[in-house]
Amino acid sequence: MTFADLHRPGHPFVLPNAWDLASAGLLARQDFPAIGTTSLGVAAAHGLVDGSRAAREATARLAHDITAARLGRYVTVDIEDGFSDDPAAVAEFVAGLGVDGVNIEDSTRGELIAPDLAARKIVAIKTAAPTVFVNARTDVHWLGGSDLHAALDRLSAYADAGADGVFLPGTADPGVIETVALGIARPLNVLATPALTRRRLGNLGVARISTGSLLYRSALERALDTALAVRDGSPFPPAIPYGEVQDLAE
Numbered sequence: 437m438t439f440a441d442l443h444r445p446g447h448p449f450v451l452p453n454a455w456d457l458a459s460a461g462l463l464a465r466q467d468f469p470a471i472g473t474t475s476l477g478v479a480a481a482h483g484l485v486d487g488s489r490a491a492r493e494a495t496a497r498l499a500h501d502i503t504a505a506r507l508g509r510y511v512t513v514d515i516e517d518g519f520s521d522d523p524a525a526v527a528e529f530v531a532g533l534g535v536d537g538v539n540i541e542d543s544t545r546g547e548l549i550a551p552d553l554a555a556r557k558i559v560a561i562k563t564a565a566p567t568v569f570v571n572a573r574t575d576v577h578w579l580g581g582s583d584l585h586a587a588l589d590r591l592s593a594y595a596d597a598g599a600d601g602v603f604l605p606g607t608a609d610p611g612v613i614e615t616v617a618l619g620i621a622r623p624l625n626v627l628a629t630p631a632l633t634r635r636r637l638g639n640l641g642v643a644r645i646s647t648g649s650l651l652y653r654s655a656l657e658r659a660l661d662t663a664l665a666v667r668d669g670s671p672f673p674p675a676i677p678y679g680e681v682q683d684l685a686e
Contacts, residue, residue: 439470439569440600442470442599445617445641446641448645449469449470450472450628451468451516452472452647453467453473453477453648453649453651455480456477457501457505458685459651463509464507464508465538467511469510470511470514470537471512471537472514473499473502473513473514474649474652475514475650478498478514479491480676487516487544491516492519493517494646497517499511501514501535511535512537513533513535513537516540517544517549518561520641523553523560523561527560527565530564531564533568536568537644538561540561540593541573541575542590543579546579548576549553551589555593555597556574556597557597561598562597562598569601570598571606572591572602572605573603574587574594574602575623577607584615584616587604588620591604592619595622600622601622602620602624604616604625605648608629608632613641617640624643624644625646626644628645631679
């Protein structure tokens with residue numbers, strides 16, 4: 437089986453997204469076939485702004501650390517917009533990561549880029565690293581828009597450019613999700629949402645469900661709850677034992 441084989445429309449697998457080697461190792465000990473990274477988590481953990489291209493080196497280091505750890509799981513990395521406007525530079529970056537897949541988005545610093553530029557990045561990646569699964573993300577809805585036709589046009593262009601999968605974050609509308617799943621001849625990735633179960637998303641034709649930054653944000657929430665419990669004399673929330681965390685480094 438390959439990483440691409442995991443993507444079965446109607447039978448979505450869950451891709452948890454790590455932000456460091458410890459979180460990747462912890463997730464790899466569970467029954468997840470692949471581990472992704474979260475660009476927000478990687479950037480924020482280094483005091484950087486997500487989507488600003490500032491986390492290029494941190495992203496590359498984490499990719500290398502995870503692959504070097506040989507966790508026995510497929511690895512896919514969120515590379516924001518590829519950290520460059522130059523398709524050749526994006527392709528060189530991806531080819532050097534040594535991972536099974538990448539997620540690349542069509543916005544830079546909160547603004548949609550021209551779809552032809554995003555498509556040229558995909559072509560360059562598939563030329564330089566043909567075995568890397570390219571998950572092409574459109575941020576039409578993520579940035580607050582609602583133009584389904586624009587999203588479909590962009591994702592169709594990315595599929596034509598060679599993307600192996602497409603990603604539509606920013607909406608939990610079943611009609612929108614189903615339309616994209618049926619309208620684009622590539623496996624569809626969506627973000628996990630409490631509004632739609634894994635089974636329901638499968639019925640809509642989804643192939644992959646990413647947790648995105650949810651795990652990182654949940655970890656921050658738990659850390660804050662614990663600190664407040666210590667300060668206020670409340671019961672402590674559960675925590676992973678010290679020894680188990682130490683074991684992750686082995």
